[in-house]
Amino acid sequence: METVTITMKNAPALYLEADTISPDAFAGKSAAQIAELPVFEGNVPSTLGKYFAISGNAGATAEDTKIVVKGDVKRVKYLGFKMTAGELVIEGSTDQYVGAWMKGGKLLAKGDVAAFAATAMKGGELTIEGNAGNYLGAAYRGDWRGMSGGKILVKGNAGSDIGMYMLGGEIVVGGNVDVHAMTHAEGGKLVVKGNAKSKLGGQMVEGTIFVFGTIEVMMPGFKPDGEVELEVEGRKATFAHFIGDLGERHKKKKGVVVYGNLYKKL
Template structure:
């Protein structure tokens, strides 16, 4: 695999828009041509060599090309936008829209990423080793179709609106997520959350699956606890079997059944607070914030659910 290394030179406050940094547009170009590609900064345009030291071995086929951003690029937007093959490695932080609308290939970010990771992506793999901010796998404003395929893995935490308007693909967050995860999910997408989920999980979701291994904070009454009301053991989601017992719940009772049923799986062990009379335990450090106690009002009976799940 041929590598092209871009070393960021200096940090400017005004973001660079670097949608040309993709294997597709680098393929078939000499180093000199790559150095002279245009980036946008504010209302000016700059040559790539003014912001990055370019080295490495170019090649003709995009699929054999690996672009390495060797350092921190916290103000470089749109890296890997619309890429279809090849690989991008970022050895540091990256700004918004990394891997937006990508159709294939692989992006690895070793630091953190800003908003809109994998916005409207169709295929490929994005791996964020740090944290990601809001709208992971989401949409641009006003668009009704989010992520359609591919996979996003975030090793740290993610912000709000993970998988907004998601139609397909898999998002795996190892840490906690903010509010409204999986809101407006419309297709067969899957979101797996390793940590806790802040309020409004799966609100207005018509279809799709959300699994929360940690706590589910209830600040929407519409999580249909008791509607499906069963306990599922080791569900298979996103190609993996996830160990443990989970309540299977309906995400949005307001939605008409004909749209499909969005499901939320919440782990049995950590979600006792959703049961009648259950109080949230004292929040630990790193736990999701608990600001209001709306939880003990749910009338679901743990025993009944276990029985139902057991029969299945």
């Protein structure tokens, strides 16, 4: 695997839309060619080399390419946009749409990420060592197709509306989550190792939520369904089981009604 290191040298005055910072866009290119890839500062077109010093040549394919992003990229959006393979390491915090529409590969953010990370994610692995903003793994605004595959690991806290319209895949949050987690979900799995606020699983049709901490306000559409001992993320525990959201329409599989499942550690 070949490594390309890009280091911020001229921070943008406005926000930089850099959806070309991905193994797919870099693949097969030299450092000089990568420097010519298009970006936008606001609505003004520019090139990647205006803002970043670039060293190293990419591999022949995305799978053979690793990108390391250094410097202050808090004003840079779309890192890892639609990546299908390879690796991307962001050494600090960054702005919106990290790993949006991601299909494969590994993306590591060592700081915080802003809203809309992993929008409509279909595959791959996204690890966030800091905190994640709102709408993590959610649908794009106006769409009903949220995250459908892959795995997201957040070591810190996550904001509101994470997993909105989630269809599949897995989100694991090491800390706390804000309101409206897995709203409208029709599949997928969310593990919250800390606490969850209100409206957890609202209008949920299918999918699974595990909460190891507290739930500030339980949705009235979830019905208690006994207790169960499970192993989740390597931890064995006894959970109170709830099914819901009973206010929503639910399909049948082999004649049995399918509900969303919420497990709260006792």
